[in-house]
Amino acid sequence: MLRKMHTDQFNVTIVSPRNYFLFTPLLPGTTTGTVESRSIMEPIRKYCKRSDASEVDFIEAECLSIDPVRKTVKCFDNSSVKGLVSEFELPYDQLVVGVGADNATFGIPGVRENACFMKEISDTRMIRDRIIDCLETAGYPGQPSAEIDRLLHFVIVGGGPSGVEITGELNDFIERDIKKHYPSHLADRVRITLVEALPHILTVFDKTIVEHVEKKLRSSPKTKVWTQTAVTSVKERELIVKDQDKVEKVIPYGVLVWATGNGPRLVTKGLMQSIGADQNVRRGLVVDEYFRVKGADGIWAIGDCSVTPYAATAQVASQQGRYLGRLFNDLSEDMYRSVKGKESLSDMDKFVHKQPLFKYHHMGTLAYVGDHNAVFELKSADGKSSSTTSEGLATFILWRSAYLSKCLSIRNRVLVAFDWVKASVFGRDVSRG
Ligand SMILES: Cc1cc2nc3c(=O)[nH]c(=O)nc-3n(C[C@H](O)[C@H](O)[C@H](O)COP(=O)(O)OP(=O)(O)OC[C@H]3O[C@@H](n4cnc5c(N)ncnc54)[C@H](O)[C@@H]3O)c2cc1C
Numbered sequence: 001m002l003r004k005m006h007t008d009q010f011n012v013t014i015v016s017p018r019n020y021f022l023f024t025p026l027l028p029g030t031t032t033g034t035v036e037s038r039s040i041m042e043p044i045r046k047y048c049k050r051s052d053a054s055e056v057d058f059i060e061a062e063c064l065s066i067d068p069v070r071k072t073v074k075c076f077d078n079s080s081v082k083g084l085v086s087e088f089e090l091p092y093d094q095l096v097v098g099v100g101a102d103n104a105t106f107g108i109p110g111v112r113e114n115a116c117f118m119k120e121i122s123d124t125r126m127i128r129d130r131i132i133d134c135l136e137t138a139g140y141p142g143q144p145s146a147e148i149d150r151l152l153h154f155v156i157v158g159g160g161p162s163g164v165e166i167t168g169e170l171n172d173f174i175e176r177d178i179k180k181h182y183p184s185h186l187a188d189r190v191r192i193t194l195v196e197a198l199p200h201i202l203t204v205f206d207k208t209i210v211e212h213v214e215k216k217l218r219s220s221p222k223t224k225v226w227t228q229t230a231v232t233s234v235k236e237r238e239l240i241v242k243d244q245d246k247v248e249k250v251i252p253y254g255v256l257v258w259a260t261g262n263g264p265r266l267v268t269k270g271l272m273q274s275i276g277a278d279q280n281v282r283r284g285l286v287v288d289e290y291f292r293v294k295g296a297d298g299i300w301a302i303g304d305c306s307v308t309p310y311a312a313t314a315q316v317a318s319q320q321g322r323y324l325g326r327l328f329n330d331l332s333e334d335m336y337r338s339v340k341g342k343e344s345l346s347d348m349d350k351f352v353h354k355q356p357l358f359k360y361h362h363m364g365t366l367a368y369v370g371d372h373n374a375v376f377e378l379k380s381a382d383g384k385s386s387s388t389t390s391e392g393l394a395t396f397i398l399w400r401s402a403y404l405s406k407c408l409s410i411r412n413r414v415l416v417a418f419d420w421v422k423a424s425v426f427g428r429d430v431s432r433g
Contacts, residue, residue, distance in 0.1 A: 001096065001302070002047055004325025008054035009332045013090065017062040017078050019044050022121060025314060025403050026416065028165035028368070030124040031257075032131075032173035033428035037121045039415035042408045061088070066095065066271045068296040094298045096324065097271070097285065101262035101304040101312065110234035115258035118162060127257060131170075132432040134254035135178065138186055150237060150252035152190045157231055157239075158259035159194055159201030161367040164213065166257055167194045168370025171220060175371075177428045192223045193251070195241060197230045202375075204311070204365060206389050209375045213391075216369060262312050268305045271296075281307045289357050291324055300324060310360055314406075323358045330355060364388070366399045374399035 005012065020041040029035035048056040061075040073095065077086040103119060105111040116130065117123045131154065137143070138151040154170060156163045170192050179187045194201065194217065200210050201217075217223050228244035238252045264272070264284045271293075272279035278295025279286055285301040286294045287308065293299040302324055303317035310316040334351045364378035374396040378388040390398075400420065407413045 001098070001321035001325040001328075002056065004322050004329070006054070006329045006332070007050065007056050009336075010328065011057075013057040013059065014044060014048070015059050015061050015063055015073065015075055015090065016044065017060065018120075019058065019060045021408055023314075023407055023412065024119075025406070027118060027121075027124055028162060028169050030121070031118070031127040031166055032169045032177075033128060034169060034172070034423050035416055035419045037125065039412060039419050040407070041121065042412055046409075059090075063099065063267050064270075065267060066097070066274070066299070068271065068274055068299060071095075071298060092298070094300065094328075097268070097293070097299065097301040097305055098303045098317070098321070099265050099267055099305050101268075101284070102265045103258060104261045104263035105258070106260070108231055108233060110236075110239075111231075111258055114234045114236050115157070115256045118166060118257060118259050127166075127255065129432055130255045131173075132430060135182055135186060135190075135430075136432070138189075138254075139183070146252075148186070148189060149191075151254040152186065153193065153251070153253050154190070154255045154257070155193045155195060155239065155251065155253045156257045156259060157195045158261065159196030159198070159203075159225070159227070160259065160261060161202065161204065161365070163194060163196075163257075163259040164202055164217075165368050166259065167192055167217060167223065168368050168373075171217075171223060171370040173428055174222065177430055180427060181430050190222055194223070194225045195229050195231060196225070196227045199228050201225060201227065202367065205367075205375060205377050209377060209389050209391060213369050213375060216371075216373065262304055265305065271299075283307050290327065290352050290355065291320060291358070292352070315363060316360060319360055320358065327352075327355050363402075366395075366402060368396070368399055372396045 002012070002014065020043050023040040023042075026035050026040045030037045030040065044058055048058050050056070059075065060077075060079065062078045064074045064076055066073050071092055073090045073092060075088055075090060077083070103117045116127045118127070134151040138148045156167050174187065174190050174192075178190065200214065202210050202213055214225055217225050226241070226243070229241050231239055231241050232248070233240045234256065238250050239256060241249050241251060243249060264282070268284055272285060275293070275295040284305050284307045287301050287306050288294060291300045291302050291306065293301050302320040304312040308316070331351050334354065362379065364376055366374060366376050368374045372393055373391065375391045376389065376395045376398060404413050404416060407416055
């Protein structure tokens with residue numbers, strides 16, 4: 001949205017607790033070092049400093065709450081370095097909420113305390129560090145056999161694209177790098193288990209693709225896929241699951257990755273409560289066809305924090321951002337012309353309704369499944385029947401090319417391409433830290 005907006009026509013302030021943009025589609029690769037984390041980060045400040053007239057303010061802070069009546073946003077500094085002022089209130093005329101979503105834990109006890117999530121760079125750094133730590137700890141002299149098995153059991157909960165991608169990345173890491181650098185009595189004992197509550201993984205994909213991926217993952221002796229298995233609680237070293245026959249099992253683990261989808265953030269929930277009756281969907285902010293938050297004046301919402309007919313993907317969020325940037329530009333031109341003609345600005349609705357509606361262009365769904373294999377699906381226009389599906393090495397090349405082209409900057413593209421070459425020539429780095 002920022003890149004589309006003519007920022008010389010507005011006073012724009014961005015508030016975000018992280019001062020960089022993160023290209024999440026390549027996040028699973030950072031858990032094993034296929035891609036380095038800095039290669040998929042891009043500083044927001046690079047897009048703030050333009051010519052004097054179009055400069056944008058950035059404040060690195062987390063928004064705590066939004067007051068839709070007073071039209072203010074309360075923010076605080078959640079970083080480790082604090083000055084004398086660490087809380088402030090910001091007034092707004094128009095507010096665009098794009099805070100994304102939190103990790104859904106479904107209230108399952110112990111998840112927040114013990115599992116690793118996969119949303120932020122800090123999460124994937126932690127996963128990478130723990131995997132190597134488990135391997136090193138398993139090699140301690142005199143380590144009991146059952147403890148070695150626990151430490152070398154990596155569990156992923158959630159069989160959606162993110163869970164499957166990290167399973168594939170882990171498989172590659174173990175086959176190509178861990179086996180090369182670690183003694184076989186450790187490397188051969190590594191096991192990966194993918195746990196999914198539904199009868200199948202990758203439910204967003206066509207049945208033939210699902211069968212192909214399930215067969216492929218299950219063909220690896222170290223990988224297990226447990227479908228129809230629900231996690232009921234998570235402890236520090238083990239998780240409790242109920243299988244399809246409702247039999248309870250205790251599963252010891254070394255690393256647990258939680259990738260079960262989205263829930264609303266606290267700030268989103270708070271805004272929904274302040275608005276009241278118009279916000280009655282638990283998933284997020286209900287918006288109209290122009291992304292205006294229902295029941296609030298001057299608040300817009302896009303991306304994962306909003307409830308729309310589209311999936312919570314980067315593909316949708318970026319198109320919504322571009323659309324809203326364009327809409328604001330057009331609104332400003334329309335309203336400027338109106339002021340010249342001495343018309344009233346009081347009814348903004350009149351201007352918004354003149355704007356074209358958002359049209360989503362679906363480019364297909366891609367997922368990496370490991371071992372130079374990816375899957376692709378492009379649904380037909382009605383969204384019901386599947387028109388194109390593909391899998392295998394050619395799709396892997398398509399996956400890499402598509403994601404490379406979607407990286408935010410040329411710098412990101414060069415760094416990611418370099419990381420891929422580096423990982424295939426020299427292998428991934430197995431040092432910790
Ligand atoms: C591992 C993984 C893989 C994915 N792969 C794909 C893929 O291959 N293709 C695809 O299309 N989608 C993919 N997605 C989904 C995609 O990342 C999201 O749909 C997309 O990032 C949503 O964009 P957004 O701007 O709404 O939210 P986000 O990208 O989450 O951005 C939200 C921003 O708001 C900031 N923020 C959070 N809380 C606050 C607060 N209280 N105050 C102020 N700022 C706040 C955050 O720091 C962040 O900068 C993937 C997601 C994950 C986690």
